[in-house]
Amino acid sequence: MRKQIVGLIVVILLVMVVLSSFIIYNEWPLLTGKKIVLATQPVDPFDPFRGQYIQINYEISRINNLEGSEEGDLIYINLEKDESGIWRMTDASFKKPERGDFIRGEISNKNSDRISVIYGIEQYFFERNAEFPTSNISVEVSVANSGRAKISEILHNGKPVEINYTNNK
Numbered sequence: 001m002r003k004q005i006v007g008l009i010v011v012i013l014l015v016m017v018v019l020s021s022f023i024i025y026n027e028w029p030l031l032t033g034k035k036i037v038l039a040t041q042p043v044d045p046f047d048p049f050r051g052q053y054i055q056i057n058y059e060i061s062r063i064n065n066l067e068g069s070e071e072g073d074l075i076y077i078n079l080e081k082d083e084s085g086i087w088r089m090t091d092a093s094f095k096k097p098e099r100g101d102f103i104r105g106e107i108s109n110k111n112s113d114r115i116s117v118i119y120g121i122e123q124y125f126f127e128r129n130a131e132f133p134t135s136n137i138s139v140e141v142s143v144a145n146s147g148r149a150k151i152s153e154i155l156h157n158g159k160p161v162e163i164n165y166t167n168n169k
Contacts, residue, residue, distance in 0.1 A: 029150040033142030034101065036079060036087040037155065040137050053125040054132075054154070056139060060089045060103070061122075065115050068094070073107045075117055076147055085158065086138060096147065104147025121151050131164045132156075 024031075039059040060077050069075070075094060079087040079101045087101065096104075105117035121141055126132070133156045140153040154161040 027150070029142045029144040029148050030152060033144045033148075033150065035140055035142055035152060036081070036101065036103075037085055037138050037140050039086050039088070040139055052128055052130055053123050054134070054137075056122050056124060056137075058119070058122075058139075060105075060117065061119075062114050062116055063089065063092055065110065065113055066092055066094070069107055069110060069115055071107050071110055075105050075107055075115075076102045077105060077117070078102050101143070102147050103141075103143050103149050119149050121149050124151055124154060126163060127165060129166045131166060132161050137161070 041057040041059070060079075063077070066075070073094060075092055076096055077089050078091040078093070078097055080090045081087050081101075096102075103119060105119040107115050108118045109116035121139070124139075132154075136157050138155045138158065139151055140155055141149045142152045143149045156162075
């Protein structure tokens, strides 16, 4: 009986470690990342299966085609802060930069002169019946040392967006 209890405790601890590692991996950019603000071009869709969310296209989502680029390739976008506090692209590379600020993305689409890059921060979900401005939006993201990003805050005119919820019954 004692052997079974010890075995059960070991299995429970193992499951807890695995679940904790998933949570830590997902939240790592928020815990350790550098906060940067990116310019956006948002769209406000609603999906009955996924709920209300904002689809975010970033200024850095479409860039000039790089020689040798293929769909699915990882790409690193070097960023520099401008005088208005927005981080803008200065360069792009397939190799992780050794210094400076950058964000990692994946090439999702390619044509002769432009490529589309996704960063995993293109959607932000709200509760149902949320009302918020959709113009003059920027996004504060936390970027880990690896370049992986996570949305930390949606900004309207440089200030945290105020979300109002209506009670439609």
